[in-house]
Amino acid sequence: MFTGLIEDVGVIEAVRESAAGRELRVKSAFSGLAEGESIAINGACLTVLSRGDGWFTVAAVLTTLGRTDVASWRPGTRVNLERAMRADARMGGHMVQGHVDGVGVVESTATAGDAFLANVRIPRELFELMVPHGSIAVDGVSLTVNELPEAGVVQLSLIEYTLAHTTLGELRAGSRVHVEADVIGKYVRHLLAPYMAQV
Numbered sequence: 001m002f003t004g005l006i007e008d009v010g011v012i013e014a015v016r017e018s019a020a021g022r023e024l025r026v027k028s029a030f031s032g033l034a035e036g037e038s039i040a041i042n043g044a045c046l047t048v049l050s051r052g053d054g055w056f057t058v059a060a061v062l063t064t065l066g067r068t069d070v071a072s073w074r075p076g077t078r079v080n081l082e083r084a085m086r087a088d089a090r091m092g093g094h095m096v097q098g099h100v101d102g103v104g105v106v107e108s109t110a111t112a113g114d115a116f117l118a119n120v121r122i123p124r125e126l127f128e129l130m131v132p133h134g135s136i137a138v139d140g141v142s143l144t145v146n147e148l149p150e151a152g153v154v155q156l157s158l159i160e161y162t163l164a165h166t167t168l169g170e171l172r173a174g175s176r177v178h179v180e181a182d183v184i185g186k187y188v189r190h191l192l193a194p195y196m197a198q199v
Helices: 061-066 160-165 183-196
Strands: 007-019 019-025 038-041 045-046 048-054 055-060 079-085 100-113 115-121 135-138 142-150 151-156 176-181
Touching: 019 061, 038 055, 100 151, 115 135, 135 151, 176 183
Parallel strands: none
Antiparallel strands: 007 019, 007 079, 019 055, 038 045, 038 079, 048 055, 100 115, 100 176, 115 151, 135 142, 135 176, 142 151
């Protein structure tokens, strides 16, 4: 479980194929990591395989590669990092599982006053879970849905702090992002599905 509050921006240092999957070596400022620990990288929960001073490795299996944009990461790619939430920590963002539901594509960006607006087209099945001012995780960052300007599009309003302390300040039209819908919405949809089928 994560909160969507990014703790560090890391850099992919090396990529290789191994028996564990697509193995990534990530440069980060984290210390005290343990092998087997869960860590969210751009919102995808992965397991630390090895670690050293200023770096750690993880591996993405075929299921992860098919559901995310991890396969496109190359040395030099900057990524948002968050360690798993401690039981005694403040819940500053929202409940983020680290299970990427799909990949969205930024359609446009604009500046409105002190906010940076990004319109992101997301998969149809995820759009059904979106509500104005509801929660969404984009590349692992806990955000609020600003508006739903049209079917399939979510508008994000990003503040200066988020732009400066995550990779979201690099968003441009065409950028691909990991999207995780609010888990509460998923449970509600699942519970209502039998009844909606009768309508």
